[in-house]
Structure formats: structure tokens, C-alpha cells
Amino acid sequence: MEAGQLTGAPRTGLGSVRHWANENPAWVALGIMVLVAILLIAGEGLQEWGQRTVNGVVTGSYLALGAIGLTLVYGILKLVNFAHGDMLTFGAYIAFTFDVTLDVPLVLAVAAGVLATAAFGIATELIMWRPMRKKKAGMLQLLLMALGLAFVLRNMIQFIWGARPRQLDSDRTSTVGWFEDLTGLTIGTTELYVVIVAFVVLLGVAAMLRATSAGRQMRALADNFDLAETTGIDTGRIVLLTWILSGALAGLAGIMLVAASGGLSPNTGFFILLPLFAAVVLGGIGNAYGALAGAMVIGLVQEWSTLVFAPEWKVAVSFLVLILVLLVKPDGIFGKERSL
Amino acid sequence: MTDAAGALEAQSHQKQQALVIRDVYKSFGGIHAVNGATFSVRDGSITALIGPNGAGKTTLFNLVTGFYKPDAGAITYDERSIFRKAPYTIARRGMVRTFQITKALSAMPVMDNMLLATSKHPGEHLPTLFARPLASRAREKDAVERANELLDTFNLRAKADDYAGTLSGGQRKLLELARALMTEPRMVLLDEPMAGINPTLGRRLLEHMERLRTEEGVTFLFVEHDMDVVMNHSDEVVVMALGKVIAQGSPEHVRGDQKVIDAYLGMDEAQAEELAKAQELRGDE
Amino acid sequence: MIESLPIAFSFDFLSAWDFWIGVGILAGIYGIFALGLQLNVGFTGVLNFGQAGFMAVGAYSSIILTVEVGLPFYLSLPLSAGITIIAALIIGMSSLRLRADYFSIATIAFSEIIRDIAQNSRGLTGGNQGTIDIELSNDNGFYTDTWYDASDWIQANLLDPIGLSDSQFSDLPLFLVIWTVLCLSAFALNRLIRSPWGRVLRAIREDEDAARALGKNAFSYKLQSLCIAAVLGAVSGWFLAINLESVSQDSFEPLYTFLGFAALILGGLASFGGVLIGATLLWVLLEGMRFADLPFSDDKDAALRFVLVGLILILLMAFRPQGIAGKKEEMVLGD
Numbered sequence: 038m039e040a041g042q043l044t045g046a047p048r049t050g051l052g053s054v055r056h057w058a059n060e061n062p063a064w065v066a067l068g069i070m071v072l073v074a075i076l077l078i079a080g081e082g083l084q085e086w087g088q089r090t091v092n093g094v095v096t097g098s099y100l101a102l103g104a105i106g107l108t109l110v111y112g113i114l115k116l117v118n119f120a121h122g123d124m125l126t127f128g129a130y131i132a133f134t135f136d137v138t139l140d141v142p143l144v145l146a147v148a149a150g151v152l153a154t155a156a157f158g159i160a161t162e163l164i165m166w167r168p169m170r171k172k173k174a175g176m177l178q179l180l181l182m183a184l185g186l187a188f189v190l191r192n193m194i195q196f197i198w199g200a201r202p203r204q205l206d207s208d209r210t211s212t213v214g215w216f217e218d219l220t221g222l223t224i225g226t227t228e229l230y231v232v233i234v235a236f237v238v239l240l241g242v243a244a245m246l247r248a249t250s251a252g253r254q255m256r257a258l259a260d261n262f263d264l265a266e267t268t269g270i271d272t273g274r275i276v277l278l279t280w281i282l283s284g285a286l287a288g289l290a291g292i293m294l295v296a297a298s299g300g301l302s303p304n305t306g307f308f309i310l311l312p313l314f315a316a317v318v319l320g321g322i323g324n325a326y327g328a329l330a331g332a333m334v335i336g337l338v339q340e341w342s343t344l345v346f347a348p349e350w351k352v353a354v355s356f357l358v359l360i361l362v363l364l365v366k367p368d369g370i371f372g373k374e375r376s377l
Numbered sequence: 378m379t380d381a382a383g384a385l386e387a388q389s390h391q392k393q394q395a396l397v398i399r400d401v402y403k404s405f406g407g408i409h410a411v412n413g414a415t416f417s418v419r420d421g422s423i424t425a426l427i428g429p430n431g432a433g434k435t436t437l438f439n440l441v442t443g444f445y446k447p448d449a450g451a452i453t454y455d456e457r458s459i460f461r462k463a464p465y466t467i468a469r470r471g472m473v474r475t476f477q478i479t480k481a482l483s484a485m486p487v488m489d490n491m492l493l494a495t496s497k498h499p500g501e502h503l504p505t506l507f508a509r510p511l512a513s514r515a516r517e518k519d520a521v522e523r524a525n526e527l528l529d530t531f532n533l534r535a536k537a538d539d540y541a542g543t544l545s546g547g548q549r550k551l552l553e554l555a556r557a558l559m560t561e562p563r564m565v566l567l568d569e570p571m572a573g574i575n576p577t578l579g580r581r582l583l584e585h586m587e588r589l590r591t592e593e594g595v596t597f598l599f600v601e602h603d604m605d606v607v608m609n610h611s612d613e614v615v616v617m618a619l620g621k622v623i624a625q626g627s628p629e630h631v632r633g634d635q636k637v638i639d640a641y642l643g644m645d646e647a648q649a650e651e652l653a654k655a656q657e658l659r660g661d662e
Numbered sequence: 663m664i665e666s667l668p669i670a671f672s673f674d675f676l677s678a679w680d681f682w683i684g685v686g687i688l689a690g691i692y693g694i695f696a697l698g699l700q701l702n703v704g705f706t707g708v709l710n711f712g713q714a715g716f717m718a719v720g721a722y723s724s725i726i727l728t729v730e731v732g733l734p735f736y737l738s739l740p741l742s743a744g745i746t747i748i749a750a751l752i753i754g755m756s757s758l759r760l761r762a763d764y765f766s767i768a769t770i771a772f773s774e775i776i777r778d779i780a781q782n783s784r785g786l787t788g789g790n791q792g793t794i795d796i797e798l799s800n801d802n803g804f805y806t807d808t809w810y811d812a813s814d815w816i817q818a819n820l821l822d823p824i825g826l827s828d829s830q831f832s833d834l835p836l837f838l839v840i841w842t843v844l845c846l847s848a849f850a851l852n853r854l855i856r857s858p859w860g861r862v863l864r865a866i867r868e869d870e871d872a873a874r875a876l877g878k879n880a881f882s883y884k885l886q887s888l889c890i891a892a893v894l895g896a897v898s899g900w901f902l903a904i905n906l907e908s909v910s911q912d913s914f915e916p917l918y919t920f921l922g923f924a925a926l927i928l929g930g931l932a933s934f935g936g937v938l939i940g941a942t943l944l945w946v947l948l949e950g951m952r953f954a955d956l957p958f959s960d961d962k963d964a965a966l967r968f969v970l971v972g973l974i975l976i977l978l979m980a981f982r983p984q985g986i987a988g989k990k991e992e993m994v995l996g997d
Contacts, residue, residue: 169980175993180709181979181982184975185924188975189972193965195962196962199962200961303965311767311774317794318764318767352774356758356774356778357775359771360771363760464871468876471876474875482869483868484864484867484991484992492858493861493862493873500858501859540991557876614755
């Protein structure tokens with residue numbers, strides 16, 4: 038193209054604003070959040086808002102762990118993994134078994150849960166998804182199979198462990214003193230651990246995706262599967278790696294969720310599946326950073342909503358956010374433009 | 378010839394313009410697929426749209442038929458604006474199209490494909506389906522007759538009850554065209570109609586197009602890479618490159634236009650050869 | 663919660679007929695439910711994962727209109743259908759322009775919102791578990807008054823004369839009515855899908871853009887399909903309410919949409935007759951397993967049955983996606 042040539046349609050006034058908003062959805066989202074925060078502080082007070090924000094960050098932390106695995110599988114394999122929520126449940130139950138039933142130290146129990154879920158992810162890939170991809174199965178077929186898998190997993194869990202709610206052997210009463218002294222806000226010790234663990238892991242995942250060759254290949258596949266295949270990437274290996282990551286993160290997310298919130302039942306993971314989808318869509322499918330941002334937004338929005346609505350509407354609010362995002366910007370805050 | 382002069386020349390033919398495109402833009406992210414295109418299509422003509430790969434031809438088709446929404450510009454069909462109108466609205470006004478990747482509906486029989494194209498069918502709308510069952514049945518009968526005629530023309534009559542998925546690639550292309558004609562259109566946009574069809578059938582197709590143009594005044598705009606077809610069977614040629622229209626006029630005129638030659642020099646050798654061959658053919662005639 | 667299935671009878675009077683008529687009633691209810699799914703998924707390419715939500719709207723609205731507002735059946739049922747259509751319009755107009763997988767997620771979200779509303783609106787839906795015991799009398803009488811009259815009529819005029827007056831057959835009138843509605847609906851839908859209107863739907867199923875290029879307003883057709891499915895969902899909700907004699911939000915979990923899909927897949931996509939087969943098979947399977955008398959507690963028993971259903975679904979999708987009566991050539995979905 039020659040220099041000085043008109044590139045693209047000429048834009049006027051409002052059109053430019055809309056265009057900028059379209060091209061920079063992340064800033065728009067941030068702006069909206071800040072605006073909402075200001076309104077809430079003005080209406081309910083800094084203390085109230087602050088406490089909700091702390092709770093929201095905790096929720097967002099384990100949501101993020103779950104959302105990243107979901108978005109990677111969705112982005113790379115175009116598979117809507119309805120069984121992802123139940124994988125969270127699975128990881129939590131394995132950890133529970135090691136921790137309470139077998140009386141293994143909590144840390145090892147957590148490791149067991151993570152590994153078991155990763156193994157489950159690998160199993161589903163090798164037994165179900167890979168053969169179906171070879172058969173060129175359509176989206177509806179895969180979707181319904183994922184639904185069936187969710188069903189099987191959830192009910193197997195119920196069959197093995199029963200429907201009665203369980204508890205992990207975690208400390209749910211003590212709060213972090215220095216935090217309370219510093220900010221006047223309460224955060225449980227376990228909750229703080231959850232946040233720290235989540236952030237460390239998330240940073241690790243982000244680093245892995247950015248810096249390692251495996252990570253780069255994952256991103257390439259998420260961007261354009263067929264094209265990446267032709268560049269010689271060992272898709273089989275990378276897909277397997279994706280499932281390992283997705284499964285492990287799911288297991289960890291389930292454990293963190295139960296550690297923070299207390300009750301564990303066969304439906305625990307399924308209950309947050311829709312908020313996870315909300316986070317994934319919000320952040321842009323296939324985008325790990327987006328999933329993190331989306332999860333934080335969902336967590337915060339859910340907790341902030343309790344300032345205005347009754348707490349039982351919390352989850353409904355995140356559904357509403359999901360629908361709004363789907364309507365306004367289905368590509369999500371971080372869109373399809375970049376995969377990370 | 379500049380865009381403006383090209384448009385003037387077209388207008389100086391003193392005939393109605395079926396389709397007028399003015400300063401149309403469409404960008405995807407950072408890619409300016411159509412970058413200020415202007416041209417017009419004379420009513421009752423067979424006009425070819427050519428250009429190197431990536432010139433924006435299919436994008437333009439999508440813009441004209443409503444499948445993409447332009448960022449800016451003006452598109453007028455039959456002297457009414459179709460800027461940012463829905464595809465089905467534009468189709469109902471008499472402009473139909475075929476697709477580069479054929480959209481013959483393989484899960485339906487060939488006859489169903491054809492009947493689908495029936496326009497103004499009372500049976501297709503729930504209120505009239507129930508309120509006017511006789512009218513619906515009558516229209517259906519008419520449609521079947523017309524469909525059979527068209528299928529005959531394209532040698533597909535024998536396959537009427539087979540699922541369209543069982544047809545060969547070439548047959549599916551013909552089905553798509555027959556289906557488009559079923560709507561009794563005023564203007565037909567064809568995206569690479571000759572690709573994948575054997576020459577005999579292709580000639581038949583062209584004959585049909587020319588007959589429709591002459592006898593019924595149907596306007597055709599087609600994207601084509603086959604230069605023989607372009608030079609020998611079209612009334613006018615529009616040349617696009619890099620999202621803009623760089624030339625418009627009769628085939629002879631365009632063939633000699635330096636800008637066109639320059640644009641094609643930018644394409645690969647095979648295409649340049651083709652163009653040269655076609656120019657020769659034209660010169661020998 | 664998978665602790666119990668919505669069954670309306672107790673085991674005290676368990677005898678073969680009673681039990682199987684009950685199974686037939688459930689099969690019929692979910693058959694009507696799945697007819698709507700079939701129209702959407704099998705014939706239009708609309709991935710409606712919110713059908714349980716429409717069932718809920720139908721059930722709750724008909725109960726509220728009859729019990730709280732006091733309207734007679736012949737008014738409350740059509741109004742209930744109307745309200746469900748409004749719900750379908752809201753969902754459809756906001757979400758049908760999304761691509762298929764996004765739409766499916768949106769419909770689940772909507773369905774869950776409806777369930778949340780049912781659970782939390784104590785004033786409207788009664789009790790803090792969102793349960794309405796519709797037999798509760800108030801000045802406006804029982805929800806099922808009209809139904810009892812009709813049932814008695816059927817019993818007296820159709821069943822007693824042929825000797826089916828045993829208490830085992832007490833649910834037979836309901837069974838007959840449901841299956842009559844089911845068969846008539848399936849028949850009507852079959853005719854509809856063969857009509858020119860149905861032809862447009864089938865085209866949209868495979869390739870919306872092709873339909874648009876031929877002058878069809880694809881969005882409008884998808885919306886119509888969704889509305890019809892919603893009404894079928896509402897009808898199934900009415901029968902569910904009559905059958906259970908109380909309604910709680912538990913009955914409208916995504917689980918039930920999933921069971922509807924299981925019935926759909928079993929019977930075969932793109933076959934309305936297949937829906938009847940699939941729904942019957944599914945519930946015979948689910949309920950028939952009770953006879954297997956496995957040494958597990960109730961909740962584990964139920965869980966095992968659902969594992970089986972899930973496995974069947976997976977295997978069907980993997981090896982015979984067209985189910986029992988579906989047509990392989992029609993198994994397309996524009997991606």
C-alpha cells in the first residue's frame with residue numbers, strides 16, 4: 038500500500054468513539070468496573086465495599102483456576118467441556134478421600150487430587166476426544182458427549198461417596214490478624230492461602246504459556262488449529278499437555294473452592310460451571326489471561342451484588358452478566374485478536 | 378482510467394444502472410479488504426469482476442448481498458439503497474447469489490433444494506399456511522413444475538429425489554445455480570461459476586446466462602478467473618486490486634489498460650499467462 | 663439433587679400396573695418435552711438447552727393463575743402458554759443471533775435464572791423451597807379440580823365399561839390424556855415439518871446463510887421454532903404439575919433438559935416418532951432398574967441409573983448418532 042493512502046473508512050465523531058470502544062474492550066470493562074465500584078462505595082460505604090471486594094477476590098481466585106483450564110480446552114479443541122465442573126468436584130473428592138479418610142497430610146492430599154484429575158483429563162482425551170476428532174465428529178456430537186460425560190462423572194461420584202455433603206479438613210475459622218489490623222477487613226486464613234496459591238499457580242501458568250515452547254504451541258493451536266498443524270507442531274502431544282493442565286487446574290480449583298467455602302457434595306462443581314463459563318466468555322475463549330480477568334470480574338460482581346441484592350441472587354447475577362456479555366461483546370474483553 | 382471516469386463511462390451508456398457501488402469500505406481488524414471501491418453494473422448486462430487473489434472480490438460480493446456490513450459508502454440496487462440491509466431483504470428484492478464454496482443443502486433432496494427457492498410462498502409462513510391451504514398447495518404445484526424445467530436445463534432432473542449430498546461437486550454447483558434461478562431474480566451474482574465444471578456444461582451454463590440476459594433482461598455479475606470466459610462472454614469487465622476498483626469498461630478496453638496489466642504483474646506467473654492467452658484469443662477473433 | 667425422581671405415587675400400593683402406568687406418564691410428559699427439543703435441535707439447528715426453564719414457566723404460571731388468581735383452566739392454560747411464549751421471545755430475541763454454542767450456554771443461563779427466581783421469590787412461588795403444593799385449597803379451589811372432573815369422566819365413561827376400574831388403574835386417565843396429546847402433537851409436528859414452512863427450517867438447520875441468500879428471514883424462523891418448543895415445554899409442565907400435585911424448582915434442574923436430550927438421542931435426531939420411542943425407552947430403563955433390587959441405598963441407586971443413562975448417551979453419540987429412528991443423511995448442523 039502506498040504511503041499516505043487512505044486506509045480504511047473515514048470516521049466521524051461518535052463513530053470514532055464506538056470504534057475505539059470496540060477495539061479496546063478491556064479498557065471499557067475496566068472503566069465500567071471502576072465506575073460501579075465508585076457508585077457502590079458512595080452508596081454503601083468503603084468498609085462494606087472493601088469486605089465484599091476481599092470476598093470477591095477469593096472467589097475470583099478459584100474461579101480463575103477453573104476458568105483457565107476450561108478456556109484452553111474450549112479454545113484449542115473447540116470443545117465445550119460441560120464435564121469441567123464435575124472435574125472440579127472429582128479433584129475435591131479425591132483430596133477429601135486422602136485427607137479425611139486416609140488421614141494423609143493436607144498438602145499431599147491436595148497433590149493427589151490434582152494428579153488424579155489430570156489423569157482423568159488424559160483418560161478422556163485418549164478414550165473419547167481423540168477418536169472422535171479422528172472421526173471428524175461435529176460440534177453437537179461432542180457437546181452431547183461432554184454432557185453425557187458430565188452426567189457419568191457426577192453420578193459416579195455420588196455413587197461412590199454418596200450424596201451427603203462432606204467437609205475437608207481445613208481451618209475455616211481463624212482469620213488473618215495482620216490483614217485485619219491493616220485494612221479493617223476480614224479474610225480467613227484458609228481464604229488467604231487460597232488466594233496466594235491461586236495467584237502463584239496462575240503466574241506459573243502464564244509464564245509457562247508465554248515463555249516455554251509448549252506454551253507457545255498451545256497458543257498457536259488456540260489461534261488456528263489447522264494452520265498450526267501444518268507448521269509441524271506435534272498436535273497430539275500439545276493437546277495431551279492441554280488436558281493435563283486443564284485437569285490439574287480443575288482439580289486444584291475444586292479443592293480451593295471447597296477449602297474456602299466448606300461444603301462438598303456431588304453437585305459442587307456443577308454449581309459453578311456456569312460462572313466459569315461466564316468468566317471464560319467474558320475473557321475471550323481460548324485466552325488464559327482473559328479467563329483470569331473474567332474470573333476476577335465475575336467474583337467481584339457476584340460479591341458486590343450482595344450490597345444491592347439479597348445473597349441468594351448472587352449466582353443469578355453472574356448469569357445475567359454472562360448474558361449481557363454474550364449480547365454486547367460475544368468475543369469477550371480480550372477478544373479473538375490475540376490468544377494471550 | 379480513474380474510478381470517477383470509469384463510473385462516468387458506464388453511465389454514458391444511457392442505460393439504467395442495476396447496481397451502483399460508491400466508496401465502499403470494509404476492514405477486518407487491521408486488514409482493509411475493500412478500500413474505497415466504486416463501480417456500477419449496467420442493467421441487463423453480463424459483467425465480470427476480476428482481479429488478483431486478495432483483491433477483495435468475494436468480500437465485495439458479501440457486502441453487496443448483505444452478508445457483511447460495510448464500514449462506509451453507498452450501495453444502491455435498482456435505485457434503492459441496500460446499504461447494511463439484511464441478506465434476506467436484498468434477496469427478496471430480486472438479487473440472488475451463489476457462493477464460492479457451494480451451499481447446496483446436502484441434507485435435503487434436490488427437489489427440496491429447488492422448492493426452497495420459491496418466492497412468495499404462502500406455505501412458508503405459519504399464518505398463511507393454515508389460513509390459505511389451497512393457495513399454498515397451488516403455489517407448491519407451480520413450483521414443482523418450474524423446478525422440473527430448470528432441473529431439465531441443467532441435466533439434474535433424474536436426481537430430483539436424491540439427497541443433494543449424493544451429487545458430484547460439479548452437479549452441486551449447477552444445483553446451486555438452478556436454485557438461484559428458481560427465485561426468478563432480476564440480478565444474479567455468481568462467485569466463480571466455472572470452477573469445477575467440465576467445459577461442455579460450462580458452455581451450457583453460459584448459454585443459459587446469455588439467453589436470460591437477452592430475453593428477460595436479467596443482470597449478471599460474476600467473479601471469474603477463467604479469462605477466456607471473461608473476455609469472450611462478458612459485456613463489461615470490472616477490475617479490482619487491493620480493495621479498490623482500478624478499471625471498468627468493455628473487455629477490449631480493460632485488456633489494454635496499463636493499470637490492469639500492472640496489477641496482474643503483481644500476481645503469479647500462471648495467472649499472467651492466462652491473461653495473455655485470453656488477450657491473444659480476443660485479438661485473433 | 664438426584665435424591666429422588668418426580669414420581670407421584672407411593673410404593674405402598676405397588677403393583678405392576680400401577681408402576682408401569684406411572685412410568686408411562688413420565689415417558690409421556692418428557693416425550694412432549696422432547697418433541698420441542700426435537701423441533702429445535704433436530705430440525706432447526708437451534709441448540710435449546712433451556713427447555714426445563716420453559717417447563718418451569720409453564721408449570722408455575724398455570725398454577726399461579728389457577729390457584730392464586732383463580733382463573734378456570736380454559737383461561738389459565740392458554741395464558742400460561744402465552745407467558746411461556748413471551749419468555750421464549752425474550753430469550754430468543756436476545757440470544758438467537760449468537761453462534762450455536764454460545765446460544766446453548768445462554769439458554770442454560772436463562773433456565774437457571776428462571777429456576778433461581780422460582781427458588782427465591784417466596785411470595786410468588788410459595789415456601790422457601792419454591793414449592794407449591796397445588797392441592798392446598800384456598801378460596802379458589804384446587805388446581806386439579808378441573809382435572810379431577812375430567813379424570814372422573816374418563817374413568818366413568820371409557821374405563822369402567824371395559825372393566826379397568828381397579829385402583830391400580832387410577833392413573834390411567836392421566837396416562838391416556840398425556841399420550842393422546844403426545845401423539846397428536848407428534849403427528850401435527852410431522853405434518854408441519856413436511857410443509858413449505860418446515861422446509862425452510864430444515865434448510866436453516868444445515869446452512870442459515872444459504873436460506874438467507876434465498877430470501878428467508880432465518881432469525882424469524884428460529885424464533886418461531888423456539889416459541890413452539892417453549893409451548894410444548896409448558897404443556898409438559900402442566901402435566902408435570904398434575905402428576906406431582908406439587909411443584910418445586912428441583913424438577914427444573916438442567917438434569918431434566920439433559921434427560922430430554924437423552925430421549926432425543928435414543929429415539930434419533932430428526933424424527934418425531936423417534937421421540938416417543940426414545941422417551942419410553944429412557945423411562946422404562948430408568949424406572950425399570952428399580953426391579954433390579956441392587957444392594958445400594960436410594961441415592962446411590964439413583965446415581966447408578968443415571969450413570970447408565972450418561973454412558974448410553976456417550977456411546978450413542980460416538981457410534982450411532984442417528985439413534986434408533988433418525989436418518990443419517992439428515993444429521994447435519996451448520997457449524
